[in-house]
Amino acid sequence: MPILDAVLLFLAGFLSGAxxxxxxxxxxxxxxxMTLAGLPPIVANATSSVTQFPGYITSTLAYWHDIKHFWRGALLLSLISALGALSGALILLSLDNPSFRALVPWLLLAATALFAAGPWLKPAPKPEHEAAVGSLVGSLAQFATAVYGGFFGAGMGVMMLATLGLTQSGDYHRLNALKNMLAVVIAAVAxxxxxxxxxxxxxQAIIMIPGGALGGYAGVWIARRVPQxxxxxxxxxxxLFLAFYYFDKG
Known part of the structure; x- marks a missing residue:
């Protein structure tokens, strides 16, 4: 691998963590x-799941105090998430790179729009309730989110937090804890x-993961100095740049 590509990937991992x-x-x-470094889009997408996984683990552990109160009740959603992630990942592997490349700019635009709308999609606090699971609508929504997460993970967290806020009870922190727990399941299966x-x-993954760890630590410093x-x-x-890059390449 060229040194310049290695530096690019390490810095990308750092920025991602931050x-x-x-x-x-x-x-x-x-x-x-990874796209700019020349990896095919399916490989870049799959490898990105690996580089993000440690962050899902640490985020889940940070919410362990909340999770230990409801994890048994969340087992059904975990199973649904695993099945959805399995479906999404298998769909991805059934495609060839040209087919997936044609979908990528549209997926990126949708994920970017979802991310941009994130502040307005956060669930309203409902502290008087416990985080609950089990409704049919909630199960179907989580399955669809998990399929998307297994297929193309960008924006999955925002999507999941929005759907959980509409279909489950619990305050914001409980819902965020549940989201993190389910994200670990989805990423692990994928x-x-x-x-x-x-x-x-x-x-490429081995180069990016340490950068992500350092970036996550530096994110605390950045959060205090750079507006969210x-x-x-x-x-x-x-x-948007990536979406138009893929439109141009298509």
Missing amino acids: VNAVAGGGTFITFGA ILVFVSGGVIAWL NAVRGFVIAVG
Whole structure:
């Protein structure tokens, strides 16, 4: 691998971890960097899932105090999420790179719009209720979100938080904890499928993961000095740039 590509990937991992810590949306950066480094879109998408996975784990552990009160009740949604992620990942592997490439700009535009709308999609606090699961509508919404997450993860967190806010009870922190727990399930299943399909670029992932860890730590410093709206604007600009890049390449 050229040194310049390695530096680009490490910096992308750092930026991804930093923006995830401040506003979310790091997948846009990791996917974009691997695309610019010459990886096929399916490989870039699958490898991006690997680079984001440690962040899902740490975010879930940070909410462990909330999760331990409802995890048994969330097992049904976890199973639904696993089935949805399996479906989405298998759909991705059934496509060839030209077919997926044709979908990518539309997926990026949709994910960017979803990310931009994120502040207006956050659920209203309902502290008087416990986080609950089990409705048919909630199960179907989570299955659809998990299919999307297994197929193309950008914007999944915003989508899941919005659907959980509409279909489940609980205050914002409980819903965010549930979202993080389900994101781990979705990512883990998708990664297993991608590994079995041989579409992970391990060298690129190994370079980006330490950068992401450092970026997540630096995100605390950035959050105190850079307005969240500025970070969100940067992520939206990256998403739009990638969308138009793929439109131009198509």
